[in-house]
Amino acid sequence: MRSAIRLVLLSLVLLMVALVSAITAMRFAIHGREVAIPKLVGMTPIEADRAATASGLQLLVERRYYSPNIPEGKIMMQVPEAGTKVRRGWQVRVAQSLGPQRVAIPDVTGQTTRAAQMTIQRRGLDLGSAAKLPIAGVPSDQVLAQSPPPNASGISAPRISLLVAAPPAGVDYVMPNFVGQPLASATRVVEAAGIKVGIITVDNTDEAGPANGPAGSTTQPTVTPSISPSPESLVLSQNPAAGQKISAGTAITFEVSK
Numbered sequence: 001m002r003s004a005i006r007l008v009l010l011s012l013v014l015l016m017v018a019l020v021s022a023i024t025a026m027r028f029a030i031h032g033r034e035v036a037i038p039k040l041v042g043m044t045p046i047e048a049d050r051a052a053t054a055s056g057l058q059l060l061v062e063r064r065y066y067s068p069n070i071p072e073g074k075i076m077m078q079v080p081e082a083g084t085k086v087r088r089g090w091q092v093r094v095a096q097s098l099g100p101q102r103v104a105i106p107d108v109t110g111q112t113t114r115a116a117q118m119t120i121q122r123r124g125l126d127l128g129s130a131a132k133l134p135i136a137g138v139p140s141d142q143v144l145a146q147s148p149p150p151n152a153s154g155i156s157a158p159r160i161s162l163l164v165a166a167p168p169a170g171v172d173y174v175m176p177n178f179v180g181q182p183l184a185s186a187t188r189v190v191e192a193a194g195i196k197v198g199i200i201t202v203d204n205t206d207e208a209g210p211a212n213g214p215a216g217s218t219t220q221p222t223v224t225p226s227i228s229p230s231p232e233s234l235v236l237s238q239n240p241a242a243g244q245k246i247s248a249g250t251a252i253t254f255e256v257s258k
Contacts, residue, residue: 042075065156071099134168148160173193174246180235181234194249203236
């Protein structure tokens, strides 16, 4: 009985030793693949790439900024920072100094996006983002504003972002029912919504037609555009019909009573 207990205890001890050994070996394996990021700030991109490669890392020059303190062509910042432990193959992102600002920021407001882009590139600058703003009364694709502004100094990046005019978004309406309403009232509603009033025709039906025509005949109503409608005339029909979707600028025609 005691021998069995000893064997069980011995097995447990051996199992614990094996488990601790496995964990230790795993930690050594993990930390054995880790490296400390070297200090790259102050180096040229070529020097920084060599230092990163020697540590089993990758280098990416991600941005370029003006700097009055860091000489042109030198690395001015890095991510992650020097001394950070990372796995081999990790990518280190750096920013390169362009030295002090020497290029004047051009004024591209009022130009088209294409013309502004050409002006910016001729100065050795980059085109940043180009946001669009729907605005009425301004030609589409015209530059409304820029950042940084013209002749700005002390800027950080050689990049100009633009605010460009875009056509105003169209507005849709559901055509209301004007039948039975006075023409003046219907016209006020239509014009207030920015919709055009088209041709207004007057129903010139000959009320005595059935008595004057042949027996059994029916006189057809005639529409006479030449008769001027009265503001009190009632709307008899409309086009587009009630319930149809229309946009601003659509012309609506009315047929009204005499």
